[in-house]
Each structure stands twice: as structure tokens, then as C-alpha cells.
Amino acid sequence: MSRRRALQMAGCGFGYVALAGLMDQLARAEGTNPLAPKPSQFPARAKRVIFLFMHGGPSHVDTFDPKPLLVRDAGKPLPTSMGGKGDPNLKLMPSPFEFKKSGNSGLEISEIFPEIAKCADDLCLIRSMHTNGQDHGQAVLKLHTGHESQVRPSMGSWIIYGLGTQNQNLPGFLTISPSPLTGGAQNYGSSFLPAVYQGTPVGRSGISLTQAQIKHIQNGLLTPDLQRRQLDLVQDLNREQLKQAQLDSQLEGVIESYELAFRMQSEVPKVTDLAGESKATLDLYGIDQGLTDDFGRQCLLARRFAENGVRFIQVSHSFKWDQHQNLKKDHERNAREVDKPIAALLKDLKSRDLLKDTLVIWSGEFGRTATGQGNLDGRDHNPHAFTVWMAGGGAKPGYVHGATDDYGSASLVDKVHTHDLHATILHLLGINHEKLTYRHAGRDYRLTDVAGNVVKAVVA
């Protein structure tokens, strides 16, 4: 029933008391809690998202997009037909890594990801990604907010604005170890959407996850019992106000927010505490195993959040993938840090039957050039080509979509732009990206701005 209709009814002889009751009901139903779960627009394949962000720009031709012709033509300049500008210093550089066919699907994956390769049959590789932004800042913002230079709400904010969240005792949008660089908080900010939709950071990059927590989640001063007494006083004062105000959804909202917060502060530590996980699980994620420890904790935390009904979870491997030089060594090391934890996350989700409706996305902000740099052991930024992969949540498993040109210098076949990726993510969540809008400054805004096509081919 609409509010208008309720009021019409109320105007036709409902008593005042009845009206108050009705309004009370409606206020609850209508969004005193803007994060209440909302139905998707059509049946959703994914109920939640885990976004694994590889900050810095992993080289697609060294990870998920093998280019044998780079070996054949090593040392030659990039042809002008592919955007080469005849610069003799820019020479095609073969990948220092071998690629292997993996799983039944035979997806070719770089040797630096041996564990992820074992999950090949769950992966949906999109090898034809392209984006805007030659520099990190622009491309990172494009990926996270849909716009490279203007301030817009982040993807996670749009998603919880559209769908609310399942567990009211936890934030709906969490970002684990976010980077303060390249846009920082903008990448999980709500911009012109109400603040309630902004992402909640858990720690930040550079802080060990063992010390990371959500701000203000613990009181530090009072025991829960004492705090409950204090809160009861607050709520009694609030109810006294409400009694005098007679009808006020804002006051109702305040009262509800305290109860929610009180539950949240007891719930969050339970979810973030890894103590209850078995040794086998910790080992699976590579926790307490040197290089994999920190990212392993992030991935395990992501699974725990997913399991507990958080709608959008981002995990960041921050600003490590920018190899203008020392690519072989540093890509190897970076891969070692994330390979085992990510594979563990996929396996763990699967064994808990969560992968089917959890969309896992792996992406950097852009790819890297086919030509070498830094004594032919590095590559420059390349927004014209990169690989993103998805797993679970309705993404087609064991599948490769699109292709780059012979050297991986640009996306060529079935090109997928960042806008298209966003449209597809929303689609898997049961949202028509053109209908998820917010009226601001005189017009309706969307995550996909005025672009975006759902890539139907990657939907299982």
C-alpha cells in the first residue's frame, strides 16, 4: 500500500490512533531502514559480490592472456596498425612465464598462478576488457565508480542502494584493506547517494589485517551490560520525544539505528574473529605461511562476510602490480601472495555451496603493454586491453570471452568496456543497469552513465 493511499484511507474516517499505527507500519515498511533487503528487479543469479582488486594493473599477457606471437616477434616494434608509433625503443616483449592448459576446460593460465589454475573450470575469463584512463587514478576510479574524472558513487554503493543488504547486523558494503591512493575513499564512497550507502573500511592497506578493524565498532570504555543500561536511558529519552511528537519517522529511525548499532557491535567481532576456523582452513588460505598470510586473512574474512550476508565485499591487493620494471620477479612475488588465498576462497565457497550465488570478480584497473620497458623487464600501462575473470554467481564456468589482438596490445573480439562489466555485474544481481537510477542535480544518474551493455555470453 502506498503512503498516499494510506493517507486517503485515513482521511476517510480512520481514527487518529489507527492512523498513527498505520503510519508507524508504513514508516517501517517504507524505509526507516534504507538498507532493508529489496527484491531484485528480476531473478538474480548472484546474491552477493566479492571483488578481488589487483591494484596497479597486472599484465594480462603474463597472467591470463597468452600471446605466443610475442615470442616469435620479440624485439620488433609494435606495428603501426596496432597503434605503434614507430618508436624503435618500444619493442615487443615476450612473457617471461609459461602458460599451461588447465582443467577440463583447458583455459590457458600463467604458471605464476598454479593454484588458481586448478580452479580453471570455475573461471569465466573476459580477455577483451578495455577502459578509460592512461594513469592509475583515472582507471581505478573508472573501475570503481564508472567515471574516471568526476566524483560518482562507487559500484558497491549502487548495489546496496539497489538491493539493500541481507544481514542488518553487519554493514552491507565492506572494503577490506582499501588503498588510500588513486582516489582513496572515493572508490568506496557514496558521493551523491545518501551516506548510508558508503562502504565501510576494514583496516587499510599497509596495516596488517591482524590489527585491522571497523572504526567505532568497539566501545572500549563500558562493558556490554553497562552500555546496555546507557542505551536504555537513551532510548527512553527518545521514546519520550516520540510520545510528544506523536508521529515521526525520523525519530523512529534514530531509535532503530541504536538497536541496530548495538547488535552490530556484538556481531562484527564474532565475524571478524578467525579463531574458530580450523587449522585445515587456515592452511588452505595460506594463513601463517609468510607471503600468503595477509592476503589469506583478507580472503578468509571475505568468505566469512559473504557467509554472513554482506552484500558487497571488496578485497584489495594494494598497489603492487605496477611493474614498469622487474616484472618477472615482482609479478611472481605478487602472484605468490594471492594465488593460494584466492584459490582457497573459490574452493571454500564451493564446498559451502556459496559459490553458486556469490559472484567473485578478479580485476586490475587496466592491463599492460605488449612492448617492454625497464630493460625489457617491465611493461607500461595499457587501458586498451586487460583480462578480468569472474567465478560463481551465474558467470559461465570454464569459459573464455573475447580476445585481444595478436600481441595483446588492444581488445579486439567481443570487446567489453568497464561500463559493460558493470552492466553485467548488475545483471547477475538481478538489476537492469538502466533502471538503477538516482535523481541528482536535475537528472537521473546510473553506475553505467549513458553506456553499458550486458555481456549475455558470460552468463551461465
Next chain:
Amino acid sequence: MPLFSMRIVWIQLCAVFLGLEISNVRGAEPSASEAAFFESKIRPVLAEACYKCHSAQSERVKGGLLLDTREGILKGGESGPAIVPGDPDKSRLIVALRYKDEQLQMPPKDPLPKEVVADFEQWVKMGAPDPRAEVKFARAPGAGTNHWAFQPVKARVVPAKIKNKKWVKAPIDAFILSDLEERRIDPAPPADKRTLLRRATFDLTGLPPTPEEISAFLADESPNAFETVVDRLLKSPAFGERWGRHWLDLARYSDSNGLELNTPFPNAWRYRDYVVASFNNDKPYDQFIREQLAGDLLPTTTIDDQHEKWIATGFLVLGPKAFNEPMREKLVADVVDEQIDVTTKAFLGLTVACARCHDHKFDPIPTRDYYALAGIFRSTTTLNENGRPVPGPTLQAWTERPLGTKEESEAVEKFNATLEKAQAEFDSAFNKGKDLPGGIDSKELPGIVVDNLQAEIIGEWSKSTYSTNFFVDKNYLQDGNSGKGQKKALFRPTIPKAGAYQVYLSYTPNFNRATNVPVRIFAGTNITTKFLNQREPPRENKAFTYLGLVDLPEGTNSVVEISNEGTKSGFVVVDAVQFIPLDKSESRNMMAMAPDATRKMRDTTYAGTDFYTMRDKVDEIRAKAPPPLPSAMAVREGSAQNARIAIRGDVERLADEVPRGFISVIDRRKDKAAAFKKESSGRLELADWIASPDNPLTARVFVNRAWQHLFGRAIVNTPDNFGLQGEAPSNPELLDYLATQFVDEGWSMKKLIRSIMLSSAYQMSAQQNPTAFAKDPDNKLVWRMDRRRLEAEAFRDAILAVSGRLDSVRGGPATFTNNPARLVMDGSMPIPDSARRSIYLPTLRNGLDDLFLVFDFPDPHAPAGKRHITSAATQALYVMNSPFVQNQSKAWAERLAAIPQLDDSARIKRAFLEAFAREPNESELMRSRAFLNDFNEAAATKEADPVARRKLAWQSFCQALIASAEFRYLN
């Protein structure tokens, strides 16, 4: 008319690109006879009988139905399409005209003559031919020009037909009551004095009333007691802090750039203080506009006056800028776009920036208008010469103006000019040496040189040749901005003979470098540590920085160690260290570049130039630098130019040049092209045009904002959008009355605010009224005062006010941490633990303090005339658990405890009075006492000391008051 046809081509292009719907509803154009039928039989009737309520010119469009365009008729209103071409029986318009359906009869008073109705039936049968639909595009040029907001402000007669004359204290009340009486709604009774005082004090100062102010007001029984209060508050310097902050929302005020290069704006505060002072001095609003847009072009009286007017133009400079944008032209276009956006939104309530890539989709603002304005801002200088961040502590890339006396400024200008010239000579000579690897060959440097290739390397460093600056030999090393504290480079020279050596260090500067690189010199048992800012260029000669004169022992016991410990601020690079024995050094001791090395360069490339002389000259000039002047973010006039339309906003695809001009739909000047002088930007003309009583939007937009700040809900409830997508005014007569009065009273902001507050409307209580609520649930007609939540700043300031910690220092620089450059790499910065009013804390893009983040402070990247009001668990968590609220609660409790001779009840009463401007009722008092007792008991296990326990109980009580809804709401 080639220009005209170009324009058509342009529009068609745009339509194709954008897929604008082309309104081709009817396949064919109306024939001549059809058109004649419409013009003679239909249009006159529509105009006479319907347009009053159903056209863009209607004061209030009824039922959302517009009959003055073909689109309007077909689209219909709230109940659906007005006509179904070809089917009169299904056409609601015809049904209404027939007057047979009791629910649907139009025109409202009497039916039209039967012949006329028959004409309409016939017209619909014909397929409703409508020559007004000749236009090919959904938004034909001219469509929407009738929109109410684009019409001149009308002088309004104060409604006289009022029953409850006693209620009318001010003309405003008559306008409101006239609407209420029409709807048979009674206005709420007046608010009690305490509520009213709290409301007015927060509204005018953003702070709660003190107990003394409360008693004074309660004691004043004169009829003008409230007037006295309002006048007192308007004179308070806190007024400017409150209303200035409202303006700063619109000015997207910030102390840092935001976006991806979040460099600080260390001089932004001068604009903030200017705004505060303007409100406190009741600067006429038209003057306020002129100064912000064109202060630099206005006549001035004194040097202080000049400075103030420069500072005002900071309005145009404060926007976020994408300094990393590789295309200079795009950067410039984006800056101009941002200026158009903030100017048109803040002053005119229009979203003109929508017209950058295509004609505005809803408003009659063609792309040409956008580029007419763009020309004005392109002719204005906002970015420094290359628009690239200058290495230095703040990466300044925008224009500033020095705020010195005339003599001081001239001295600086002269100095800069001389230095630039000498530097340019030196640079051009020096740059020729770049053909050498890294530009510098260690073998040709004097003394002992240890390059990174010979250095002892600890941790993972990467070799690099990336920098375009000079470096020694083949490469240098960088730390990858990672593994901080784990990487070192040890430069160990073999010293042939003990003695004094000059030590020089070379590195390649860049803005992403660390600012605090520790460099330690181990000379035998002596250790000296220096910190190096690698964002700054090396001081000596573009490669080397002098570390000092050090006594070194013979042999290999001396080390220069460069580490990346504590260098979170950015990348650390190491290149080479040079040791020159003092006795061997030239007369130019500071010169690290050896005669041998430079001789080669001189011999080969500098024939005939005197390298040293040029260098010496630079040094000599630099040594005589006048002291740096304070400066302000401010624009300058650039070279006057018109802008060219960028197709779809793409700066690489340019179409027509557009003469500079204003927004045509509201441009009432007779000669629209005449105003612009060839040699000036046109900013002054723009400012005059906006700040004119004839501009239909300027005064309306401002009075609407003032109303919003005093009532919560604005008359036009989309305060930044008065366009066609904006909400219609809830009381258009009142809006125009206020606008007229505002201009007539010399654009006085204080008089406007005062007159609103002295109305009965403002002084109503927030009391609920079911009948009124049923008729007008959103309180659009203002039958009561809405309950309003305090903004984040007022909430924080109120907490500090009750805790007694509020720091009363006004104005001045925002408190940054020691090193503002941190921001650039860290992206965020803790707000200093300051008790100053919120307006004086740094407002950082991408780095807002938690309290501001959770309590809906608007994103300062963009202008915001209206804030969100959300209730969320994060707010509750902040109030319950943040150290800020806990500490202030403690301070408040201590202050209450220190008041002598109060028992618990009296102390509780005092706390209620300070927090809510009222005393607790009986049940609240009992509840509070019970809380203190229970808490005290329950805390026994946690806190054994009874004194500390009691303190904790009171602290928790005070925090509960701060946490209560009443604390952060105005009734």
C-alpha cells in the same frame, strides 16, 4: 546563413549520437487545412480556457497536465494522456469537456459551448493534427522557455482576504495563511519560548543557547522579546560561521584538491574567512556575487580592499582538478566545466553543465549557451602556466595572487622575472648535456664518486632510468614505495687521506617522492642524520644536493646511508654520492659538477657560453630573494577568446566558435552580443548580469535557500535546480514576494533572515495535527514547523559547547598536520584533535573526518544546496563509541561536577537545560536518577573506586544526553 545551417547539422549530429528521441508521433505534418482548423478552432480555446492551469506559464500547473505543446497533450498529466488521436471517447480531454462524468469536468467552472466541444471531438477524430509539433526534436528550440522560473519576478500583492488576521505578523504570514485557509488547515500554535530560543539560536549561530540566555529570554516579557533575541544573534560573529558554512556547501569549499591527486590547498582558508566576514558584515548579496566571480575586476579603494576582492575569486579556483590528466586541453576544459557548474548551480539554480556534450535534455539551454559561458572562463586564468603540479610542498598548479603591499608585490614580481630569465639561460645551456647517459658521467666528476652501481644494496630496490632529470651514470634505484624500513643503500668511499670533505648527493626529484628520506653520514664515530625532501629539486645544479662538510677518516670507514625508513610519503630514490676534498675544491665550493665533466659539455655543446657565470648569476639572484608573501587562491584575466563547441564534449573534435554570452533563455539584454570587450574575459559582465534585479533566478534562488535553512524544506524543494526537472514552488507568490523584498532592501541577507524569523510561520511549534497531516503530509504549505536534524557541524559544535571545550579562536589557517604534503600520497589525514568550530577544521576531499562522513556532510567535490538526512547504525556507533564523544562527555561531566552546591537532581536539571534548553519532566528526572544509581551499582565490578565509578556514571549519563535524538534535532 552558413552559421545557422552549421547549427542544424550540429544538432542532428548530436541527436544521432545521443539517440535523442525524435518526436515523430504523427507520420505526416498537418496539412494546410488541418493546421488552419487547429489554429482557428482549437488553439484559441486552449489558450483562453485551459492555459491558465495547464501551460508552462501557469503559476501552478494542475494535475501535471500541460496543453501548450503537442507533447504535453499526448503525454498527459497525472491521470494519463489527455487525448488518444482518432478516438474521442477514449480521450480524457473530450470526456472532461463533455461534462458528463462527475469526476472529470473541465473547465472547472462551466462547460464550454456544445459547438466548441464538437470542434474538439472532430479534431481528435482527425488524429489531433497539431502544427505546434512541427519541431523535429523532443526539445525544440524554444520549448520550455515558458517555464515559470524563467519569467521575471512579479511584484506580488499581499493577500488581504484572510480570516485569522491576528495570526499575520508579517506579509509572509498572509501568503502562507491564504493557502492554509483555502485548504481549511489551521496553523500550529506558537512554539513555547524555550523551543523557540533553541531553534533561533541554532538557526543563526549553529550553537545551543546558554542557560543565561535562556533565563534572559524567559524573563523578558515585552512584546518584542524575540525580536531582541534575533537582533542579538544576527550581531554575533557566530552568525557568519553558521551561514557562511551554508554558503561553503555551495562553493564546494575544501582545503584539498581531492580526486586522485589530493594535494592541499593551504590558502583556501582565506576564502572561507572571506565568506564568514561577508555574512557578518551583511555584505549585499549582489556585491557578494560580483566579488566571487569578478572581484579582481572591480574598482578598489585600499590595498586591503583589493586583497579581499582577489580572495573572493577563490570561489572559481577551489574546484577539484584532475592534474594527472595527460591532455592539457582536456584539463582546461574540465576546469572550465567545473566553474560553469558551480556558478550556475550556486547563483542561478541551473544545471548548465549538462549542456556540455549535448543540448540540455530538459531545460532550454542549448550547447551554444554552455560554450558561450565557457568562453568567459577560458578567458580567465585558473591554472598556472603548464597546469602541472609544481614540485614543492603542495604541488601547486593553480593561480594564486600574492597579498603584499604594492611595493612588496612589485619587488617579488621583479625578483621572479629576473630569476626566471637567469634560470632559463642556465637551463637551456644545461639541458644540452642530456645526451650523456643519465646526463652525468661519474668518471668526469671531481673527487670520489660512488654511484648506486658500486653501492651496497640492502632490500629490494629497482633500477630505473625513468626520470627525465639528470642522474649519474647508467641508472638510479627506487624502492617501489614499499617495504618501508627494510631497504638501505650504503655508499662507501675509499678516502685516500683524512680531512674535510664536501659531501654531495644526487637524486631524481618527482612529485611522487618521499619528503623525509633519512640520510646518515657515518664518519668514523660521528653520525649525522639529515632528512631529504625528494619532491624538491636538488639544490645545487639539478642533480646534486649538498649534505655538508664532514671530517672523514682515511680508508673505508665512512658510509653515507640512505634508507627508506619512515618514508610513507612516497618513493625513495638513490643515485650517487660525491666526496670532494676541501683543499682540492675550486673557489666555487658548492659546485659539484666538476670542471672536467662540464668542460666536455662546454667544449662540445656550450661553445661560447659561460656555464659558471650563468649558474653564479642564478645563485646570486636567489640569495637576494625577498621574503615570501602570503597568497590567496585567485583567478586572473587571461587572453580573451571565444570557445569552440566540443562535439560530445570531446576536446579533440571541435565545431563552431561561439561568441561569449550568457544563458539565452533568461538573457533579457537588448543587444546580446554587445557587452563583451575584446580585451576582457567577460567575467565582470557575467557577474553584473547574474547580480542584476532583472535576472529572474538570482534573487529567487537565494531567498529560497534562506527559507530552506530556516524551515528545513525549501519553497522550491530542489534548491539547486529551478529548471523543468525541478520541483514547482509550493508557494510561488511567497517566493516572488520574498525575492522582490530582498532586492528592494538592498540585497541584505540579514534583513531577509530577520523578516522571515519574525513571522508567525517561523514561530509555530512542531506540533502534530492529524487533519492537517492527512491533507498535507509533507508540510508543503507550512502548517507547522518541521522537526529538523542538526547538520554534522552544528552537532559537533553543540557537543563542544556543552562540554565547555569549544575553542573560540575565529578564522585563520585550517590546522593541518606538520606536513601537509602527506596528503598527496596518503590520500587522507587525521583531523587534528582540535576543539575549534567545525567550519575551521580542514575540509578534505576524500578525507572527511568520521563524524562528518556519517552525519551526511556533503561530498565537497561538488556544490550541494541540500544535504541528505539519513539515520544509520554508523551514526549510532559513532555517538556510542568514538573517543571524541566519550572525551567530550567526560569533560561535560567534570564541568557539571565542578558547579558548587548542586545536588544530583539539580545537576541533572542543569544538564538537560544545557543540552535541550529545557528542564526534565518528572519522569525524565526520575529515570535519570535511577540510571545514575543503577549504573553505579552495576559498575562496581568494573570500577572499585567509588569516586571514579561515580565519574563514569556521570560521564555515561552526559553521553546519553548527547546520544539522544533531542540533542541533534530542533523542534
